[in-house]
């Protein structure tokens with residue numbers, strides 16, 4: 001395994017799940033998430049545009065899942081993205097992460113595998129699930 005954080009060449013979770021969050025996180029309600037990149041889901045929920053469909057892909061995702069990816073609104077991403085942990089991070093398996101990775105033909109991640117990467121790259125806060133755009 002390379003020394004890079006696996007998220008940098010993945011992005012599968014940004015193109016697999018519906019990424020929903022409390023509506024007030026959107027910018028029209030004073031929150032950080034640019035409202036034009038969101039869609040309403042219910043009176044209380046919004047989601048990232050493009051993720052409430054069968055072939056999900058977040059409108060804020062740059063690059064190709066399974067290749068080089070980054071989040072174009074990294075500093076302003078919703079709480080659901082901030083809270084989604086890379087599998088193996090902090091010694092915890094995240095089956096949802098591994099399920100998304102499998103959709104793109106990527107192998108699962110477990111704690112022991114991350115020991116083969118640089119500890120900094122594998123665990124640093126800025127290099128977890130979603131990465132800032134270059």
Ligand code: SF4
Nearest residue numbers: 007010011013097129
């Ligand atoms: S959290 Fe998991 S699915 Fe999401 S980008 Fe990182 S490795 Fe891929």
Ligand code: SF4
Nearest residue numbers: 014058061071081130
């Ligand atoms: S981290 Fe960024 S690209 Fe990924 S789902 Fe969240 S907002 Fe979209």
